[in-house]
Amino acid sequence: MKIKDVYLSDILFKNFVQLFYDLTGIYLKDYKKYLVEYRLCKIVGPDKPFKTYEELYEALLHDTKGDLRIQFTNLLTTNYTYFFREENHFHFLKEYIIKNYKTQNYMRLWSAGCSTGEEAYSMAIVCHEALGNMVHHYDIKILATDISMDVITFAMKGVYHYSKIRGNIEDHLLKKYFYFDKDKKTFTIKESIKNLVQVRFLNLMDTFPFTRLFDVVFLRNVLIYFDNNEKEIILSKIYDIIKPQGYLILGLSESLVGIRHKFIQLPHSIYQKEV
Template identity: 55%
Template sequence: MAQGPVLSEPLFKEMRDYFFLETGITLNKNKKYLVEYRLQKFIGPDKEFSSYYDFFQALQQDQSGKLKTLFINSLTTNYTFFFREPVHFRFLAYYLKTYGKQQNYIRLWSAACSSGEEAYSMAITCLEEGFKGPERDIRILASDISQKVLSRAQSGVYHYSGFRGELDDAYLRRYFTFHPQEKSFTVKDQVKSLITFREFNLMDPFPFTKQFDVIFLRNVLIYFSAPEKEQILRKIWEVLKEPGYLVLGLSESLVGVHHGFTTLNNSIYRKDRN
């Protein structure tokens, strides 16, 4: 059987180092197959690059940043869905009910928002709790390192096959417009208008002027090793209100990682008053 281009171990190591420098993410040593598989679409006799080596050379010489974007987009994992881990949205609703009205402003952050389902679920939760943009100073920042997923998030268009049971039918009717021909749903402006989308690498300095009430940092820390996790958590600490809340993925924990947060249930962490 004909064998396609192969990614050598030394080149894989160079790619891992490059990826780490650009994103802070440590690609596991056993992920060579995944890298090979994800880059396959660009490499081969009838493709843009004839070998992984050519691809990597071009990537390093590319001044436009296009290949870097393509590389990062290809290697990040963007799995997400609406109201993933519903307990976190119940927590957000509880926060808004209990503390929301006492706040001069509310800032929420979906810090690795992928294709936007998490940020839209946050916005729907705000609207359900009666927090509407023009009446209250409430904003949601939705950011991700991958420009590809961000543009999907910004479009607010989702194919019906991507919806799972977590999204209530009543919410679908209230907050989405259905397009029968395309079998897709578009998020209504009322929801979209609460959100600002921005390309942002968690390894970069945080440039925010206002502090956040609740930050969803779900299912992304798993890609970082302990020192990078601690670095990100220190920055998160700085930009949270007191009290302010950090929400990780349900299967994630900060065991073995230094941090100053108080641990609550369900991978929720609180920054207490000093």
């Protein structure tokens, strides 16, 4: 793909940044210009639906149906993820479930910024492994949310090409929780796992619509998109929807240094709500 067939001026880049911010609450910094060009040139260029970035921007402004805005959002969000990413957190979740299910009437887990679903389905596998047959008699559910409709649609299907799975999931778990299609070389999540997971659209900048409190919230590799002020708003909203002594888990490389929040910090990017 040639990026330089068309030129993205600094002014137009700023317009895209503003529009993306209005749509998602995510602020793209100046050094992301190359990324924006790279992502948008999939639909901008001599042989593409939009010949220039100006044309795309005008079309976005007049996009009354909203389809183009959805495509624009999908193109600019980063969806990298894989099963059992940062494994420590899944061990932690398993321990939490085993230790607490007898004293909790229900458990709610949330994969916030779930991307293509690998994180939420890994959590569901952990639920099965932790509870065994009890999983069918206990009120435990996982909510998986994202702002990109592309990844939500993908996550809902729960079908993964073997090349994306290999090496990340132990063989016995693959056999137990997936069907393998030899012709298509895809693994499909079994119903018993899918049934635990609800995949929904949710912009983390919007008001949260929840009626029940969460035990553990995975918010991993998502806060990178937001500035400090927005991070504080999101963390405060999440604090309010976590059970007392419940947990928030961030990506291992993420830190809340310089960000105001009410959580107690534990090792491995794990945060706990006070009683």
